[in-house]
Amino acid sequence: MSTEGHRPHPSTKTSLIDHARSLDCIHCGLCLTTCPTYQLTGSETSSPRGRIHLMRAVAEDRLEPDAGFAEEMDFCLVCRHCESVCPAGVEFGAMMEFTRSSLREQQPPGPLARFARWVGFRRILPSRFGLKAAVLGLQLGQTLGLIRLAAPLLGLRGSVMRHLPKVPPRSERRPLPAVTPAQGEKRDRVLVLEGCVMPELFGRVNHAVARTLSATGLDVLSVPKHVCCGALHAHNGEMKDAEELARETIRRFDAVDPSARIVVDSAGCGAHMREYGRLLANDPEYAARAAAFGARVVDYSEELSLPAARARLRPLLRAGHGIEGPITWDDPCHLCHGQGVVDQPRQLLDLVPGLERREMTAANSCCGSAGIYSVLRPKDSLDVLAPKLEHLAKSGAKTLVTANPGCHQQWLVGIGREGMDVPVLHLAEVLDRAISAGE
CATH class of the missing domain: 3.40.50 (Rossmann fold)
Known part of the structure; x- marks a missing residue:
């Protein structure tokens, strides 16, 4: 990372950095001990405080957004542990998504990486057919032993591939029915997110979610043809795709029920969907609708912790x-x-x-x-x-x-x-x- 002389006012590089949010940081350092990459390296630049300093330096023309800067941004896991301890309420996750998105646009990766991202983010994750094809390929690779042979080419340790769980049988990858009816006296209805990865690798979990919610008196409604909420896209700087997937998610869920709570069993998806209002804040057509949608999202554990659900659940266990x-x-x-x-x-x-x-x-x-x-x-x-x-x-x-x-x-x-x-x-x-x- 190369530096230049200090300039007191932000330059046009603020288009790369969320400069306003970077000013919220008071540099107290409470985030350091919570940060996994700081714990690994002991390096200030690999901490939330250090990364915010780098972002601000880029915005103020004191630092070039070179390969070293991009590497430090990609080294971050965006676990958001720093947000839990920050006394100033710095929205670090949002800052990192903004920075990664800007870097992808202004400093696009090489042809091979660009192709891999196109396949993963545009042909696999948002497509049920693409996901099934990828899972079939993984299954064949596991069966024939090709995955372990390919590990070095993928930059993966052989031991990682050896212990990667087997693709579940087809019986566990069946979709949820349109409605899983409430057992006993019906008290409400909810929508559930099946997701992209969950049906293919953890379909049994989605079915367990539907059964347990149904047992507490809920009609459980799935959303036909919905695939991906866009969480992985946003996390990796593919913000345009994330925004479009958010719009599609809102449209499809609202078409089934525009007011029911939306129960999510995947933490990353739930966190992202709750922030649709921020994601689409500049979209005049969707801003209000996205904020209302995000307010309806609840985690599975939150839904079952509501007094009415808990009262029905406890005697069943x-x-x-x-x-x-x-x-x-x-x-x-x-x-x-x-x-x-x-x-x-x-x-x-x-x-x-x-x-x-x-x-x-x-x-x-x-x-x-x-x-x-x-x-x-x-x-x-x-x-x-x-x-x-x-x-x-x-x-x-x-x-x-x-x-x-x-x-x-x-x-x-x-x-x-x-x-x-x-x-x-x-x-x-x-x-x-x-x-x-x-x-």
């Missing part, structure tokens, strides 16, 4: 669920830091009879998944995960519970590499098994 305890809950970053949901999952787990829960040290620290960070930067990702694997071992937990597909996959890979015998479950799977034990 039984022992004999077959889940080995003690269990521990790991906070997905975009649930605890992105949405402020901390107590609800723990309280729901504590309702399950015969299941001891142990709190894991630093449960709210990042596991290193961070969307596709684990694919783009596998070594850094596994280095971030390493201390959490130690915390898991020290907790003595026999089952780990979380609520985000990326985190789920990351834990499965890490646990497999360490040879640990600890299953990973989604919160909905735990509650679903506890309900089924009483049937």
Whole structure:
């Protein structure tokens, strides 16, 4: 990163940086110890405070937005832990999305990287056909052993590919029905996000979500033909695509029910959808509609923690669920830091009879998944995960519970590499098994 003489006023480079938000930082340093990349390197530039300083320096023409600057922005996991401890309320995640988007436009990647991003973000994630084709390719690669052979070409460790979970059988990848009717007396109806990755890799979780919500007296409505909310696009600087996917999501969900709550079982998607109002704030046609949409989004654990839902859920839960305890809950970053949901999952787990829960040290620290960070930067990702694997071992937990597909996959890979015998479950799977034990 090269520097120039100081200029007191921001230049045209403010188009690259959200300069107004950068001024909110008071440089107190409370964020440093929460930042996974700062913990890895001990470098100030690899901390939220350091990155904001770099952003401000670029906006004020004291620093060139060169390859070194771009690398530091990409090194960040955008876990948003810094936001949880920031006394000034700095919106670091929004700043990083803005910066990455501007860098992609003004300093586009090379042809190969550009093609890979085009395939991933425009032909796979927003397309059910593209996703199924990608999953089929992964399945064939796993069956024939080609994935492990390709690992070096992809920049991945062979051990990562060896412990990558198998693609689930077709029976687990079936879509949700249009309506899963309420059991017993109906009290309300909700929409659910099936998502892009979840149906293909964690379809069983979506079905567990529908069953448990139905058991508490809710009609559960799926949204036909909807695929992707745009969270991964925004996270990686593809903001134009993220905005269009947000508009499509709003249109499709509102066509089914324009007022029902929207229950999300994937933390990253929920955090992103809640911020549609900010994302589309400059769109006169969608700004108000997006803000109203975001206000309807709730996490799965929040929905089941509502008094009416909790009252219906509690008597349904039984022992004999077959889940080995003690269990521990790991906070997905975009649930605890992105949405402020901390107590609800723990309280729901504590309702399950015969299941001891142990709190894991630093449960709210990042596991290193961070969307596709684990694919783009596998070594850094596994280095971030390493201390959490130690915390898991020290907790003595026999089952780990979380609520985000990326985190789920990351834990499965890490646990497999360490040879640990600890299953990973989604919160909905735990509650679903506890309900089924009483049937």
